[in-house]
């Protein structure tokens with residue numbers, strides 16, 4: 182867990198050996214304590230260097246240990262003892278120094294960083310705070326404003342930035358460990374008192390209260406309802422106003438308020454869920470670690486609408502040659518200008534040069550004959566997409582992968598019109614595609630494991646979180662959205678307002694309430710889908726009761742809103758009104774209030790007061806209930822996959838963990854009971870009927886999310 186060697190006859194070199202990130206597990210802490218004791222007591226040793234094996238200093242505490250009781254030496258006294266030692270200790274930082282790893286470096290008397298190293302205190306992203314002295318030492322070393330920023334955001338910084346801030350003493354392009362050993366030899370016999378960060382006086386800004394207040398406001402605005410950043414601010418205040426001995430106690434008290442909180446559990450779950458999602462697996466036995474992805478050097482995008490442009494940018498900025506195709510000259514020219522502008526702005530922001538030389542724009546599909554992969558991003562129309570795929574089959578070489586960026590159409594139907602169904606896969610990007618991190622990789626029944634592996638890895642290369650999902654209408658994300666949206670509109674019928682529902686969801690932590698989100702996405706898309714499915718429009722049988730379709734409850738209010746030309750932000754009117762078309766400042770619209778009142782009186786609905794609790798329960802439990810059905814149907818392999826989709830694609834708050842984790846946190850029994858209650862009250866809403874999997878899990882004693890899979894195993898998989 183830590184290797185101890187004597188180098189240059191007098192330097193004790195302690196190497197952390199806990200792959201993959203040298204996390205500070207109990208065994209590692211124990212090994213550090215033993216090695217330090219040895220080094221400090223061995224008269225041959227004049228200095229100590231601490232480094233990590235395999236070019237990684239330390240990824241912090243072992244997060245997996247948080248769930249159990251503390252074993253092994255606690256970190257704070259261990260780190261305090263290193264700092265207090267009478268022999269100089271130098272941290273040789275390669276790879277990462279994060280969380281407890283960074284705090285370990287802070288107690289060393291000197292820090293040498295490799296130029297590619299990254300440092301940070303990401304504890305806040307796990308719902309906790311840097312409680313091994315980080316909130317007390319960092320402000321003493323770099324001042325309150327800079328420390329506050331790093332601690333409340335969890336941002337990783339480069340070695341160069343760390344040098345500028347005064348966190349590290351030297352940045353090197355050579356082997357940091359070797360440089361640190363030489364440095365340590367030179368440090369022998371130099372006084373250490375000024376190198377003990379906990380002994381420094383925190384440089385205090387003139388208006389400490391004003392600064393803390395401003396940061397508190399910022400944090401509250403950015404992360405509504407999230408506890409950890411606020412606790413971080415209080416801990417940093419302690420660093421400014423208390424001696425270290427008291428500050429460290431305050432840090433520990435604040436940590437105690439967070440450590441076992443639901444938010445911390447949810448955020449730590451998110452960390453692992455994100456990593457689990459990359460480990461896709463098919464019932465055939467093909468999976469992430471036994472399927473070889475193809476190397477993609479060139480790609481083509483068909484369609485330069487909003488999605489197509491974003492996808493071109495995502496590919497080009499990671500060095501893939503892209504041929505962009507449009508059907509008309511004017512559209513091609515507009516798309517080209519937009520893509521170039523987006524790439525230039527992106528490159529400027531990242532301080533690199535725009536990879537414009539990788540782009541080619543054309544009107545001819547013939548130009549695609551040699552590309553490795555095509556992503557079709559034309560209008561969401563099955564007939565049109567089929568024509569494109571038939572054409573691609575003729576034009577592209579037989580080995581070219583054909584992908585469709587559809588948000589819900591049948592990927593296998595498209596595969597069926599090609600000469601290579603095994604090379605067809607869905608790549609569902611989210612808008613704007615160059616910004617949004619989520620990619621649903623839709624596996625058709627005939628998609629080969631090589632094709633899936635290629636799409637998953639390509640997503641990762643573009644910086645996306647790729648999740649493999651099965652092929653059904655709406656896949657995972659949009660399929661689950663339907664019951665969620667339905668509940669919101671039913672609540673409108675029953676007496677709620679768009680702003681009341683949005684506020685309840687935003688207070689819960691969603692980035693945007695359902696109506697503001699719909700206005701942003703555009704209301705016309707859903708309206709067209711409903712017309713095509715025969716739910717609204719001239720094809721609806723007039724004998725149909727107005728609020729029932731296909732044997733179940735239907736709310737026509739969204740159709741009525743669209744009939745007035747209110748398509749959301751882009752038309753300046755939707756569920757809200759905006760200053761102008763394209764405006765973003767949503768204001769309640771009296772016309773919508775009138776519409777709702779007239780609607781209710783037309784159908785004899787007596788509006789009632791609806792509590793925020795009912796809004797949250799009906800929207801979120803219906804959402805999770807569909808998630809259970811998705812698991813039963815084998816459209817998602819694991820609850821973690823569903824949660825990752827909702828976290829990265831639909832603005833579900835991370836501190837809620839995602840719809841499935843949230844359901845487990847509320848308690849599956851309670852979710853079942855509330856769904857039964859609401860289904861009884863609304864028997865014509867099948868989405869409220871508890872799913873068989875939910876009932877089965879409750880019957881099995883509500884196991885934790887990570888164990889649900891054991892109860893789904895026997896069910897059919899569409900992956």
Ligand SMILES: C/C=C(\C)C(=O)SCCNC(=O)CCNC(=O)[C@H](O)C(C)(C)COP(=O)(O)OP(=O)(O)OC[C@H]1O[C@@H](n2cnc3c(N)ncnc32)[C@H](O)[C@@H]1OP(=O)(O)O
Pocket residue numbers: 201202204240241242243244245256277279280281282303304307309310311312313453456457
């Ligand atoms: C009090 C609290 C204290 C003192 C703390 O220190 S809290 C922990 C603070 N540290 C972090 O939050 C760092 C978390 N890790 C990362 O950000 C990244 O893993 C990384 C930047 C260190 C490396 O990234 P990458 O190369 O992309 O690798 P992965 O993220 O895929 O990770 C590889 C596997 O290692 C597991 N892992 C990573 N960090 C930890 C950790 N601190 N504790 C336990 N396990 C960790 C990660 O889950 C991956 O596992 P597998 O998926 O391969 O099983």
